[in-house]
Amino acid sequence: MDSSPTALFDSYEADFKQIIHSIRGKLDGDAKDVQGEQRKAALRRVEMELDEADEMVSQMEIEIQGIPQSLRPSYQARIKASKADLTRYKKLSKDVHAQLSRAELLARPGAGGDATSDEPYGASDRTRLLAGTALLEDGSRRLLESQRIALETEEQGADILRSLRGQREQIQNARDTLQRADTSIDRASGTLKKMIRRMYQQRIVTGAIIAVLILLILVILYFKLVR
Template identity: 80%
Template sequence: MTTMDSSPTALFDSYEHDFQQIIASIREKLEGDANNEGGEQRKAALRRVEMELDEADEMVSQMEIEIQGIPQSLKTQYTSRIKAAKADLQRYKKASKDLHATLARSDLLSSSSRPGMGPSTADEPYGSTSDRTRLLAGTALLEDGSRRLMDSQRIALETEEQGADILRSLRVQREQIQNSRDTLQRADNSIDRASGTLKKMIRRMYQQRVVTAAIIIVLVLLIGIILWAKLTR
């Protein structure tokens, strides 16, 4: 049975490790399937890239949350690591966007260069009816890519807002815990002072008992001496 790492940076390191794995998968797809495969396979690869970019964005948000609990002496180092992760994420988001645009352009070019398409005329400036259909399809593809990018940006903003809400909640809870700890410390100090006062009172009581006992003994001795003196006359 493995023991769970309870260090303050354990969760951050775990999220960063997951982020690096996702980025490696994105890089492999962008440099491999999304570049080399056919049209439909490239589209499928780019859709997987978009989903993994959303996951990577979520990992960065989790890292931003976890850094709040990291000791100040280590925070600078981990802040730099978050900045590097954000830079990687933005670079691959741009690469994905560029590949979307390239794929859309290649679809348009391939549709316009297929055999059997007649020259355009004054009545049909874009060529045959099928050419216009392909052009509309290419435009729809570009719009779909733009919509996907906007959805990704919206999800990123929503995730960022949720992360900010969580951070505010954690900050309030931390302040409550600190206030409770201060209250306990004050109560502990009061108990220590009361305990010291009681010890002093007990010590004085014993001292008074000793003095009283000594006085009684002296008085008894004096009475005994007086009685002895009277009896011996």
């Protein structure tokens, strides 16, 4: 198993490209060539794959935090390109949905039944068409708002990950500092012990010298006073 820091990123990117390829095939093929329920089913599959692709981009943004700084710029550019592809296919999917909704509105029974020579649609058909358009616009606004919230959430998650990584580095630095301090304390303790031993040795030597001097003085006094 590849344990390089970019392995997971490359894996998610490969999955993303595979999903985008599948989405492209459906939007260029089934979503245009077929009609009715088959077209709706193809668009539903496209929506699910777009969600999967969005998840792959989120995982790529998480994994890039563990990539070394020297390699990160090129991977950030790859994420930007992936986001651009995802946005483009989301817009294309929305356009196909809008076309399908308009086609269903126009295909309803009675469409054009009340039309006059001055209006291409009857009043009831035009009302339904306007209502459907308003519904699509409202759905588009909600989708854009959801995307905005999702992006903000992703950015907050990335900020949290960066903060946690910084705190981990600070903890590791503090641990290394404590280990160095502990080593220095051990060395200082050993030095103090050596100094204490030398001090005691010097005291013993000094005491021995004093004892010898006293003994010599006594011997000298003995010979002078007794003899």
